[in-house]
Amino acid sequence: MLYSVLFLLALGGFFCLESSAADAQQWRSRSIYQVMTDRFALQDVSDGTAYNRPCNTSALQYCGGTWRGIIDHLDYIQGMGFDAIWISPPFANVEGPTPYGEAYHGYWPQDLSSLNFHFGTANDLRNLSASLHSRGMYLMLDIVVNHMVSQRPINITAVQLATENTTTVVKNTTEMYPFEDLSDFHDLCWIMDYSNQTEVEQCWLGTESMPWADVNTEDPEVVGTLNNWITDVISGFGVDGLRLSTVKYVSREFWRSFAAQAGIFTMGEVFSVDANYTNPYTEVMNAVIDYPTWFELVPAFLSQKGDFNALKNIVKQSQDLYTSGAFMTGSFLENHDQPRFGSLTNDIALQANAMVWPFIHDGIPILYYGQEQGLSGGESPNNQEALWETRYDTEHPHYITVRSLNQARKAAITSEQYFLTTPMQFLDANEDNTLVVSKPPMLALLANVGSQPTTLVRWNVTHSVFKSREQLVDILTCRPYISGGNGGVSIQSDDGMPKVLMPVTSLKGSPSLCPQSADVGSGIRSARVAVSWLTVISSFIVAAAVISVR
Secondary structure, three states: OOHHHHHHOOOOOOOOOOOOOOOHHHHHHOOEEEEHHHHHHOOOOHHHHHHHHHOHHHHHOOOOHHHHHHHHHHHHHOOOOOOOEEOOOOEEEEOOOOOOEEEEEEEEEEEEEOOOOOOOHHHHHHHHHHHHHOOOOOOOOOOEOEEEEEEEHHHHHHHHHHHOOOOOOOOOOOEEEEOOOOOHHHHHHHOOOOOOOHHHHHHEEEEEEEEEEEEEOHHHHHHHHHHHHHHHHHHHHHOEEEEEHHHHHHHHHHHHHHHHHHEEEEEEEOOOOHHHHHHHHHHOOOOOOOOHHHHHHHHHOOOOOOOOOOOOOHHHHHHHHOEEEEEEEEOOOOOOOOOOHHHHHOOHHHHHHHHHHOOOOOOEEEEEEEEEOOOOOOOOOOOOOHHHOOOOOOOOOHHHHHHHHHHHHHHHHOOOOHHHHOEEEEOOOOOOOEEEEEEEEEEEEEEEEOOOOOOEEEEEEEOOOOOOOOOOEOOOOOOEEOOOOOOOOEEEOEEEEOOOEEEHHHHOOOOOOOOOHHHHHHHOOOOOOOOOOOHHOHHOOOOOOEEEEE
């Protein structure tokens, strides 16, 4: 299994692209846009007709998105303020129909020495990397090393299990590369007891009709092969970061070696509700996808019955437990594995409040493609819609809101020396169904009362957050406010919508964010009403808004 530069030669020539060599501290200031390659953009769209190309998510088939399509729409991504993208696993997957559809998502790898031709060529991927770097953006690859899939051994295994009713292993792995020997995989056993970590790491995912051959990542030769492979991938395509898939199914010692060999930023998917379970993985890789918080985030904002205390507690727990606190987490509301938030509630105020969360969290914000267009697909695969059907509407209220949140976070990083290293704090608002998050210079005022609250909601923050009588602006609506004499605020909620307050002085580094707020200092109090869904439903009450201070 000698496997080094031969990988790149197989891709059509040896090329080394420079990555940014960005470390974890540099990634901390980024915000990530997650792209499902097959569903994001078609290539060479010279007229509007291609936008009508259908993509039936329930068919579980390739729909035609490519790396060249992503390149053509980098303006769209960068226009929201994102400076990193995470793309689907790029390597060759099992081909043709399977019992669970086609591998358009990229998570059923068959050949790590080849790229997925559906997504494009090696040069296309290199050009995507180069195009991102020319814009000062980073490229994150999704990587699967836990398992491999091949149609031939799937069929053999299924027949043997059905006829012999005995535990067996795949006898022919010649279609899976670079691992062609039985010793490269664990013996076949199904994961039955998730409390048994050895079983989780060494038994197989999948089903009898489609088993996922579990790579023997305890074998030193397998480890060496994968370590050499990832080095070649990074240098060959100018990769800046890795998203590590199915992390808990592989031993932590493997990840320690793999991450060290990669030498770039690594963020692992540890699917667990428990921060105590997730914690040890923060010791062997730079960051983890923040699933424990997500499990509390979604129900907290779904209705007035949501438990903000549970959300606070899990954040505080991760801040205390994780190696780098909550700073080295990927904070998200949606992804390709979970139902879109819009499928769980159509209340625009609840959606608005939940969308703010990743951008005021300690971690790195991650936005799943299509969230900015209000896509509302439910369980996978319905949450994997074709984005071209939206025509990449840059005037969509969600798109504008995401842009404002990204701009505000960048302004906060620029204006406050310790923004990226100061933990978020929860302040008392003296009101039910409210949540106040302080991360200077940002103050997020959130609620889960919905767009038609039955009672008036106010955020009464007596803590000295700002300077006395400081000029503030809500970056979501560009409305001006003034802090109270003690630096607190008391503000009424408009139809349950959130507010993100910042001192006007902190926006100097982001002139395109609420540009008229600079006029506040000279006595002009009328604010531009942002064209976003935060004001579309409440603009009729802007002039009559009651603002009090203390």
